[in-house]
Amino acid sequence: MALIDLRSDTVTRPTPAMRAAMAAAAVGDDVYGEDPTTRALEDMAARLMGMEAALFVPSGTMGNQIAVACHTNPGDEVLLEASSHILQVELGMMARFSGVMPHPLVGVDGAFTARQVEEAVRPDVYYLAPTGLVCVENTHNAAGGTVWPRARVEAVVAAAHACGVPVHVDGARILNAQAATGVAARELLAGADSVMFCLSKGLGCPVGSLLCGSRRFVKSARRVRKALGGGMRQVGILAAAGLYALEHHVERLADDHVNARVLAEELGGLAGLRISPPQTNIVLLELTGDVAAADVCARLRARGVLASPAGAGADRRRIRMVTHLDVDRASVLRTADLVAQELRAPGV
């Protein structure tokens, strides 16, 4: 029987129609600015995000780190949420590559407040590190795909801008936030200066992210991308997948959210589990009994369901399940059934 892979929305494989679009793509050398498909994708992304320009980058990590490099000077501090991707899962690159210091803010459901920003921004005193950037992660991955309300982003952007500090949005899943709220992504950005979003997650592309901002920002981002070895040649092959996804896979993100809700509801009544209703496509299962997440994941794997232990420490008690393009209703119902059986099994 086929595996049900709920570890991440990055595991999707390109559909036959997406592969056909890739095969048919018009291409040129993008380092010479001659790849028409990449140009088209960047234009479409910029429009979607309400920004002047966009740059196709190989990964979300590269997009975020280019943004940090372009917005800051070495020695600056960057305000960001304590469990954010940029801080926790990008190999200390902000320090290593841009020479900046993280100044973590602890949020609720991944979101901090304008007040926290105001209190954390350094006054203009010569012996303090200047605050160079504020980063917002929407949806927030580690918090369980939680959405920043638009008003909150707006207040944070206003607080940052009042101090002359730019705001970058790590919007790897900003289109999930759009699907969940019915508010257009460009509105959810609420005046932020740049945004990165991923094509390789719920949108189902094999590779790629887009970094969007002002023309001037994207011009410097293009130089940093090249410096990192991210200048790509006939990359229209990959951009074609992105164009296809933006045309065909955005509306359907709502289906993933329904499947995540169904999964959470089915698991809701089980003894030994605590689940908050998912806002988007990420379901966090908290094990309340004396069993480690890794054990439950190993049992599920033996029965054809892949899920990841989440959180910190060897005795992790949280399991993450992510719905996506390659997971249908039957798969989430079967998963719920298997989780129930395994939690009732002897030794659990």
Ligand SMILES: *Cc1c(COP(=O)(O)O)cnc(C)c1O
């Ligand atoms: C996945 C992810 C990234 C990084 O994307 P990669 O393409 O895996 O480098 C950045 N931020 C968030 C919130 C993510 O979930």
